[in-house]
Amino acid sequence: xxxxxxxxxxxxxxxxxxxxxxxxxxxxxxxxxxxxxxxxxxxxxxxxxxxxxxxxxxxxxxxxxxxxxxxxxxxxxxxxxxxxxxxxxxxxxxxxxxxxxxxxxxxxxxxxxxxxxxxxxxxxxxxxxxxxxxxxxxxxxxxxxxxxxxxxxxxxxxxxxxxxxxxxxxxxxxxxxxxxxxxxxxxxxxxxxxxxxxxxxxxxxxxxxxxxxxxxxxxxxxxxxxxxxxxxxxxxxxxxxxxxxxxxxxxxxxxxxxxxxxxxxxxxxxxxxxxxxxxxxxxxxxxxxxxxxxxxxxxxxxxxxxxxxxxxxxxxxxxxxxxxxxxxxxxxxxxxxxxxxxxxxxxxxxxxxxxxxxxxxxxxxxxxxxxxxxxxxxxxxxxxxxxxxxxxxxxxxxxxxxxxxxxxxxxxxxxx
Ligand code: SF4
Ligand code: SF4
Numbered sequence: 092x093x094x095x096x097x098x099x100x101x102x103x104x105x106x107x108x109x110x111x112x113x114x115x116x117x118x119x120x121x122x123x124x125x126x127x128x129x130x131x132x133x134x135x136x137x138x139x140x141x142x143x144x145x146x147x148x149x150x151x152x153x154x155x156x157x158x159x160x161x162x163x164x165x166x167x168x169x170x171x172x173x174x175x176x177x178x179x180x181x182x183x184x185x186x187x188x189x190x191x192x193x194x195x196x197x198x199x200x201x202x203x204x205x206x207x208x209x210x211x212x213x214x215x216x217x218x219x220x221x222x223x224x225x226x227x228x229x230x231x232x233x234x235x236x237x238x239x240x241x242x243x244x245x246x247x248x249x250x251x252x253x254x255x256x257x258x259x260x261x262x263x264x265x266x267x268x269x270x271x272x273x274x275x276x277x278x279x280x281x282x283x284x285x286x287x288x289x290x291x292x293x294x295x296x297x298x299x300x301x302x303x304x305x306x307x308x309x310x311x312x313x314x315x316x317x318x319x320x321x322x323x324x325x326x327x328x329x330x331x332x333x334x335x336x337x338x339x340x341x342x343x344x345x346x347x348x349x350x351x352x353x354x355x356x357x358x359x360x361x362x363x364x365x366x367x368x369x370x371x372x373x374x375x376x377x378x379x380x381x382x383x384x385x386x387x388x389x390x391x392x393x394x395x396x397x398x399x400x401x402x403x404x405x406x407x408x409x410x411x412x413x414x415x416x417x418x419x420x421x422x423x424x425x426x427x428x429x430x431x432x433x434x435x436x437x438x439x440x441x442x443x444x445x446x447x448x449x450x451x452x453x454x455x456x457x458x459x460x461x462x463x464x465x466x467x468x469x470x471x472x473x474x475x476x477x478x479x480x481x482x483x484x485x486x487x488x489x490x491x492x493x494x495x496x497x498x499x500x501x502x503x504x505x506x507x
Contacts, residue, residue, distance in 0.1 A: 092394055094147055094193040099399065100185045101148035109181055110140035110174035113439050123434040123467050126173040128442050128460040137164045140174025140187040147190050150197070162203040165194045167456060170297055170447035171382040176410040176438045183407045184399040188387075195299030207451035212300050215307050220255045221294045230264035232257075233285035236271055239318075240285055246319030247282025249274075249355070250347070252311075254327025255290055256481040263481050267326055269503050270352065277364050279355075282318045289314050291330035293383075296337040297447040308333070308343040315345055322348040324355045326499075328384040328480035329446075331414075339391040351384055353479050356502055357417040360424055365506040369426025377431050377473035378419060379464060379487065379495070380440035381480035386410025410438045418479045418498045425505045431471040441467060443478075445486035461490035468493050477501065 111130050118124045125131045130139040137146055146164060149155040168191060175188035198204065214223040232253065239245035251271060257263040274281055289311040295304030315323055323345060325331050334349045359365060389412040395402050415437045422430050435441045444460025464487060468476045476495040478484050487495040 092189070092193065094190075094197045095151055096396070097147055097186065097190045097193055098151045100187075100190055101144040101151065103182070103185055104141050104144040106141055107181070108139070108141065110178045110187060113177065113435060114180065117434070117439065119434045120467075120470055122463070122470070123441070126177050126435065126439065126441065128171065128444055128456065128463070129168045131463070132456045132459055133167065138167060140178060140191070143168070143191050143194060144185070144187065147194055157197060157201050157203060159203060161194070162198050162205070165191065165198055166205065166208070166448055167453050168447065169382070169442045169444055169449050169456075169460065170387070171442035172387045172410060173382075173439070173442065176386045179407065179409045183402060183404065183409070186399075186408070192299065196301060197299075199299040205448070205452050208298050208448050211294050211298065211448070211451070212303050215290055215292050215295055215303060220259065220290050221292060222255050222259055224259050229258050229286050230261060231286045232264040232268040233271070233283055236268060236275065238271060238275060239280075239282040240287075241282060241314055241318045242284065242287050245282055248280035248321055249282070250315050250318045250320035250323045251281050251283045252291065252323055252325040252327065252330060253283070253288060254325060254330045254481070257326050258288060260481070266497070266499055266503070270326065270499055273503065273506070274355075277359060282320055284314055291325075291327065291333045293329040293333035293337065294448065296333060296341070301337075301341050304333075304337065305341045305343055308338050308341070312338075312343055312345050315347060320347055322350060324350045324352055326352050328381045328388070329482065332383040332388045335388050335390045337391075340394075351388075351414055351417070351479070353384070353417040353421060353498060354414060356506075357420045360421065360506070367424045367426070368505045368507070370428050370505070373427050373429065374475070375429045375431050375471075375473045376422060376475050376477050377433050377468050377471045378422060378436070379433070379443065379468070379476055379478040379483055380413075380415060380437055381478055381483045382440065382442050382446060384418075384479050385413035385415055385440055386438050388413050413438065418477070421498050421502055422477055425501060428501070431473050433467045433471055435467065443483040443486040445482040457486060458490065461486040462492070465490045465492040
């Protein structure tokens with residue numbers, strides 16, 4: 092698909108602005124009525140999902156040309172998908188987020204690329220990671236574990252994918268090791284690549300470099316094939332969106348079932364494989380839905396080229412098929428832990444701000460977006476926030492005001 096293929100979507104937008112707010116019947120506080128971090132930060136229509144449809148329409152119609160100003164608007168967006176979700180509550184015929192992805196591809200095709208983003212793409216091919224890190228700095232979290240390795244010629248049932256952020260951050264690598272250790276203790280037939288793990292390259296897709304992303308994805312697909320696994324379980328929510336949405340969309344077939352780690356743990360818990368302890372003191376927590384575990388991760392269906400007004404529901408990506416329940420099941424399993432929900436949850440969730448290249452070029456957008464979420468969490472009266480994505484955890488903790496932990500920390504503390 093190309094930007095021109097979205098001309099109908101662009102033309103059908105009626106500027107109702109539902110892509111900027113949660114529906115009025117859901118609004119509980121003035122602070123939590125917005126859904127789009129970009130329009131909330133910059134307060135100019137072009138920054139909204141609708142505005143980007145107008146930008147696309149204008150380019151397709153020859154009224155404007157791609158320019159650095161277009162690039163600045165298109166990348167000051169966390170690609171959180173909230174505009175797409177809220178629009179589809181009322182309209183099933185407009186793919187708002189896909190239009191943003193196409194604008195990004197168009198920027199790349201015209202060389203309108205931020206150097207900071209180009210460095211990420213170069214790092215994927217040169218360093219095998221999207222963090223611009225020396226590969227030698229990768230942490231060997233699998234060392235000392237009796238875990239099967241692809242490089243040793245082993246075969247296993249479940250391929251554990253850690254992801255770049257977990258592989259290069261000491262505390263997160265340790266957590267990955269502890270989770271793998273728990274799974275092994277429960278008899279799960281795990282296999283991994285350890286320090287040889289290829290990157291999922293999710294950022295390449297988010298940034299519009301889809302060919303670089305597909306090249307890297309094919310390497311990871313080959314590695315998973317070698318492992319003999321029937322299931323890939325990812326510790327990284329952004330990789331989850333890549334595996335379920337971007338890879339099939341760009342022709343890379345992993346050929347295995349895809350699960351997020353919280354889904355595997357939920358299955359094991361529901362199968363009675365854990366005993367779960369209770370917290371010593373009553374504690375209230377609230378859960379932040381990561382966009383890339385939630386609405387953005389909804390599986391790709393097909394490129395629908397017919398009249399979208401007649402598109403069957405099962406071929407419409409609404410965002411409702413994201414993973415919302417698994418982390419909540421794990422939290423609610425712990426005695427003395429009360430889950431109190433924020434106003435904007437599940438498909439309506441407010442983004443943490445740490446997505447799709449925003450950290451590299453618009454740090455204030457990231458900071459303000461994360462602070463907005465912390466304010467919402469404080470309104471619940473919770474003692475701490477729980478999430479299920481390393482990037483959300485980092486952004487929310489950097490915002491301050493409330494401690495954020497990963498649901499995996501709670502699992503490691505209370506599940507045995
Ligand atoms: S993108 Fe959808 S929700 Fe936003 S203004 Fe257009 S029609 Fe309304
Ligand atoms: S993807 Fe998120 S940040 Fe970007 S326009 Fe849509 S709602 Fe706003």
